[in-house]
Amino acid sequence: MSQLFMRRPNLEHLPANSVLPEGLVMRAYKPSDMPSLTSMMQIAFKDENWTSERLHKSLFEDSTVIQTLVILDNEKVVASASARLIPERFPHSGYVHWVGALPEYSGKKLGYIISLAILHIFVELGCKDAVLETDDNRLAAIKTYKNLGFVPEHRHESHPERWAQVISDLMAAANL
Numbered sequence: 001m002s003q004l005f006m007r008r009p010n011l012e013h014l015p016a017n018s019v020l021p022e023g024l025v026m027r028a029y030k031p032s033d034m035p036s037l038t039s040m041m042q043i044a045f046k047d048e049n050w051t052s053e054r055l056h057k058s059l060f061e062d063s064t065v066i067q068t069l070v071i072l073d074n075e076k077v078v079a080s081a082s083a084r085l086i087p088e089r090f091p092h093s094g095y096v097h098w099v100g101a102l103p104e105y106s107g108k109k110l111g112y113i114i115s116l117a118i119l120h121i122f123v124e125l126g127c128k129d130a131v132l133e134t135d136d137n138r139l140a141a142i143k144t145y146k147n148l149g150f151v152p153e154h155r156h157e158s159h160p161e162r163w164a165q166v167i168s169d170l171m172a173a174a175n176l
Contacts, residue, residue: 003133004162006142006150007093011123011130018113020071024078026117029059029068036077037070044100058098065097067121071110078102079110083121094122096132099141111144119148136162139169146170 020026029037034052041050059065064084071079079101086095096118101110122130132150134141152163 002156002158003135004142004159004166005153005155006132006134006145007153008119008130008149009151011094011119011127014119014123015116017117017120018109020110020113021108024071024073024108024110026069026071026114029070029080033070033072033077036075037080040077040080040102041098041100043102045098064095066125067118069114069117071101071114073105078105079114081111081114081118083118083125085125085127090131092128094119094125094127094130096130096145099132099144106140109144111141112147115144115148136166139166139173142166143170 034055038050038052038055041048041055059068059082062084064086066083066085068080068082070077079099081099082097084095084097086093096115099111099115099118101114119130130150131153132145134145152159152166154160154163
């Protein structure tokens with residue numbers, strides 16, 4: 001099934017980068033982060049089969065991945081996101097890729113903070129807008145993306161119905 005698609009129509013008027021909670025640090029990925037990043041990805045994306053080899057191939061051998069950021073708590077990767085450029089599919093757009101965080105850091109807005117940092121990278125690269133693909137069940141991530149100015153875009157015949165369900169689920173979760 002095709003992933004849901006979202007676009008931030010422009011990169012103008014981005015909020016300033018957010019301050020991380022005390023004790024956390026954000027920086028560019030270093031090769032020494034691989035074991036911790038692999039572990040974080042295995043937990044954050046349970047349905048994926050993350051190994052160090054797959055991670056290296058997906059994020060560091062892929063020439064479309066321009067930068068991967070990590071958020072660390074005492075050298076342990078607790079969140080990450082990557083910036084991609086895929087001009088043949090998304091001309092003039094930055095592609096927000098593999099945003100994930102450990103569940104025990106929920107509520108600290110790490111997904112928002114690291115995604116916003118990725119958007120600022122796109123501004124520096126001269127991108128006009130930003131896109132991403134996500135899964136229907138990633139409600140917290142979709143809420144974060146909406147808060148960053150991303151809007152649903154129907155790119156597959158199943159998207160209108162699926163987006164209607166996601167919006168309904170988000171509204172129901174907000175009323176709990």
